[in-house]
Amino acid sequence: MRFKRTLSVVDCHAEGESGKVIVGGVGQVPGETMFDKRVHLETHMDDIRRMVLFEPRGAVWHNANIVLPSNHPQADMGYVILETTEYPAMSGSNTICVATVLLETGILPMREPVTNLTLESPAGLIRVRCECSDGKVTSVRLVNQPAFCYHLDRKLELAGFGAVGVDIVYGGMTYAMVDAAELGFAIERSEARELCELGQRVKAAAVEQFAVEHPENPAIPGITNTQFMGPLRREGERLFARNTVIVSPGRCDRSPCGTGSSARLALLHAKGLMREGETLVHESITGSRFACTIDGVAKVGSYAAVVPAIAGQAWITGLYQMGMDPTDPYQEGFTMSDTWMSTV
Numbered sequence: 001m002r003f004k005r006t007l008s009v010v011d012c013h014a015e016g017e018s019g020k021v022i023v024g025g026v027g028q029v030p031g032e033t034m035f036d037k038r039v040h041l042e043t044h045m046d047d048i049r050r051m052v053l054f055e056p057r058g059a060v061w062h063n064a065n066i067v068l069p070s071n072h073p074q075a076d077m078g079y080v081i082l083e084t085t086e087y088p089a090m091s092g093s094n095t096i097c098v099a100t101v102l103l104e105t106g107i108l109p110m111r112e113p114v115t116n117l118t119l120e121s122p123a124g125l126i127r128v129r130c131e132c133s134d135g136k137v138t139s140v141r142l143v144n145q146p147a148f149c150y151h152l153d154r155k156l157e158l159a160g161f162g163a164v165g166v167d168i169v170y171g172g173m174t175y176a177m178v179d180a181a182e183l184g185f186a187i188e189r190s191e192a193r194e195l196c197e198l199g200q201r202v203k204a205a206a207v208e209q210f211a212v213e214h215p216e217n218p219a220i221p222g223i224t225n226t227q228f229m230g231p232l233r234r235e236g237e238r239l240f241a242r243n244t245v246i247v248s249p250g251r252c253d254r255s256p257c258g259t260g261s262s263a264r265l266a267l268l269h270a271k272g273l274m275r276e277g278e279t280l281v282h283e284s285i286t287g288s289r290f291a292c293t294i295d296g297v298a299k300v301g302s303y304a305a306v307v308p309a310i311a312g313q314a315w316i317t318g319l320y321q322m323g324m325d326p327t328d329p330y331q332e333g334f335t336m337s338d339t340w341m342s343t344v
């Protein structure tokens with residue numbers, strides 16, 4: 001064995017969206033909070049993200065999480081989220097993967113039928129309720145940090161389309177939210193490539209035309225994703241809608257996207273279309289679903305916010321050691337414009 005780095009990885013997906021969980025091999029990451037550790041990883045240890053997510057080991061649709069002990073007295077564990085173009089403050093699908101891996105691999109004790117955890121994400125504490133049966137986590141319900149609208153009912157100048165309706169919303173990541181039908185989409189799998197291309201253009205235009213700064217943490221990344229929203233319908237007590245989030249550098253989230261769903265709850269509440277206590281069944285382009293509830297209302301700086309709760313399930317698909325041979329010419333990984341839309 002001659003690896004210069006060896007990572008213990010548990011592969012997992014939440015409702016179709018990859019979320020690798022790195023449970024060993026990273027070593028010490030300095031920092032008091034998970035946000036501090038996130039900054040340290042981004043600034044001094046980004047080779048780990050590139051090794052895991054870039055080719056030849058990773059792929060554009062992969063995400064990863066580094067599980068780390070937390071210094072917060074209330075937290076059972078902490079984690080830093082790694083994605084292909086950023087270190088998000090929060091991620092719904094990744095949190096569902098982390099909670100599932102922590103319990104199903106025995107890093108934290110599982111109690112049936114319910115295990116409650118408090119996890120420290122870079123965005124802050126995330127309370128998680130895991131339903132467990134026969135050693136399997138059958139549902140993870142996470143309470144996200146508050147979500148809020150930066151810009152409501154605005155127009156985006158988009159080349160080839162003119163003025164397009166847009167809302168800019170924070171749900172743990174920051175979204176340019178557009179109506180899929182207005183742009184000619186039904187949110188079907190066959191439209192994925194076109195959705196990705198247009199989604200990237202929407203994002204770039206939104207970054208140019210709308211300023212955002214998180215009032216409690218200006219270091220949180222700005223607009224990095226586009227969300228195409230399908231029509232909303234009400235069936236009794238529940239709301240239903242389809243969506244797809246175009247995650248940078250330009251691929252569809254395979255799940256309904258937890259932070260994107262949180263943003264949609266904030267938007268529906270701000271527009272008077274959804275009340276506290278109500279649940280939206282949010283469906284992804286692949287047909288997988290999250291149950292998304294407005295657990296309460298809050299304030300973030302001067303913004304009116306909602307407290308989103310997102311529920312879904314994850315499945316472990318593999319456990320292995322990922323290594324880096326010191327003679328490997330692809331130490332930093334690479335990307336190709338065939339699937340990444342850009343080269344690094």
Ligand SMILES: O=C(O)[C@H]1NCC[C@@H]1O
Pocket residue numbers: 017063088090091092093094173247253255256257258259260
């Ligand atoms: O569920 C989410 O929030 C996300 N899924 C991958 C990209 C986002 O982090």
